[in-house]
Amino acid sequence: MNSLVLIPSKNGLRYSRVFLESGEPFTTVSGLARLRGTAASLTDLELALAANRDQAIDVLTIRAVFGGNDFAAPVIVDEGHEKKLLHLRSQSPLSVANTTTLIAEAQTMFPKVPIAVAFETSFFVDLPTRESTYALPRAAGNSVRRWGYHGLFHAAATQELAQELKLGARPARMLSICLDSRPEMAAVQGRVPLAVTSGSTPMEGLPGEANCGEIDPSIALALAADPDIGPERANLMLTRESGFFGMLGWRATLGEVLTEKRARISRVREHLLYHMALAAGSSLAALEMLDGVVFSGRYAEQSDVVASYLMPRLERALSLPAGSLPWHTCQTPLDIIVAQAGIAALVTKNGGQSTAVQ
């Protein structure tokens, strides 16, 4: 079976055609469609796919960031889902608008292809209340909760690690570290997350390429109260001008921060690794023990840098011999993970049958 995968990103729309046959998954067409407004945004994709018209698409899968409590798993979109998505707009306006727009455009372009949506937040729907709740007055607190925003990576990576650990019936206790532009750490028991670094939005948590990560809430208030800044500018600053960019003064990817030798980058790396150590300790307290650590994400190839910092500390804390705590790197790219989710949703909907559509 195969899926056309659409992943909206800040630079445009990433697309790829993923085949999940027996053996290793593979991708035939992939690229980045420029965004030129809603109606024309899929033009590049259409051109790219023109050469592959002879290959049927089983399912088109859209990766969505936010699905709220209503979407605990990937779905094949129907009218009911679209209504639910519209209701979610107040919780995450930008993300939900992107998803609904893309669904509409995909339906126009591929009217006969089932459309699946895989949500990053699905993995965290059942995050325990003690972890997901902010200590706010009820009126303000009831509408917000903590989420994770790399659920697709965490789900795939922890599944891989659990298979490697071969613990039988006992659910593995795992630290899942997603090395992406907004890195995220989750404490996972079996398939259940117990703790996660991100917050109500991806702004909170570990510092990323442009987001501030965890800061004193008084700082956000001070910026909002500053007549030269104000709330909207503060939001932009903390989301797009902070993190590695803010600390360095130039844009650097997580991969560069983890590997470059320049002194200023080293300081940023030290900052990031220290906060990862704090998050790892919190995760240990949540899990009570640890069977292994798994890395995933766009920069998973640089996992050895993080592992060389974290693993000895974890082993010392757990009184384990050096080198004895297993760690694993999940190399599966996001488009394949998304395709797997979409195909799984299709198979579930069809009770194991699927119909490819030209």
Place this chain on the structure above:
Amino acid sequence: MRIIVFNCGSSSLKYRLLDMPSETELAAGEAERVGPKTALPGCIHHSAFGMREDHEQEMPDHGAAFSAVMRLLERDPRLLPEAIGHRMVHGGALFKHHVVVDDQAFQGLEEVQDLAPIHNPPALRLLAACRQLYPKLPETVVFDTAFHSTISPAARTYALPLQVARSHGFRKYGFHGTSHEYVVHEAAKYLAIPITELRAVSCHLGSGGASLCAIVNGKSVDNTMGYSPLQGLVMSTRSGDLDPAIALSLVANAQGDSRQVEDMLNRKSGLLGLSGVSADIRDVLANQQTDESLVRAAEVYLWRIRKYLGAYLLVTERPHCIIFTDTIGEKIPYVRWAVTAGLGSLGVSMDPLKNADPGPLPADLASPESRVRILAIATNEEVAIARASYGLLAAPSTNNAN
């Protein structure tokens, strides 16, 4: 040397006269209802040499309260202070160490008073009154933030635009330093470990504010509070950690009124906000059967402590001990148990019987096999301030080394 220590609240003035370095208490008390007139008159509860007395009188400001306290002490020549030690919550980046007050230091204190708008200004007004009324008495200022001046750049820096962080002074300062420093020294004594080698996690769990401190080689390397005392643990009325996007969204909902949100996050959130009925964890724990929201409030409160405890157990690298102190830390066994239960893999194992009945403090509540000792230690900020003040005045060559 007789040192009188003042701990200035917004409408109160606690004091303690100690003979140093023996740390013998000579007199102590508290002036209540300092400030504008209230339904009840102001009152000083004073004790000296085991004798207690109450004195009702108007105290329109902290200067008046100070004068009244000094008049009580001056009745007995054995109680005449030879130096004054003040507690100041926030020294900012300007004061990395405690200081002996001179004109230059006083000017610096005026510059940092807005960093802690509730606590610093009354302490500064008291200091000004002392200097005016008793100009010959040496005075020291002991900062809660000074103990945290050893926090590393990696821990104290926020990932903000450099220019903005510099211009606004955004960095982690850490708080409750006076208490953390005191209990850490007491723990080193109790465990017979040189303070320069002690690694610990200090849990200052007050009935109002609370913070955890990571200690390596006797020094603070991290604190859960940050730029302000709002960050970190869930407290009685403070939210603790919060997604900054939520804070900004609340400001937008309040039509841009940041002060209204600041008031909500500092005075209406935390346990009070979650439970809707009480800001005190003791009430919340005692009445859980009556209301589901109280169960949730307790879970969120305890979970946040537990997560930070795990974080600091990791970064202190096999600490010697966990220290519980202040009202909740010293007196509520369930809180100590809930935040350490199940942490055997991290070397933490509590003896439930000792925890339930620790006896006189300090006490070790860990089971014999626990690698990490679990100590309950009564904090004593006044003694800590007197120690720091005596240290400054007895070794004047190091004074004002900011």
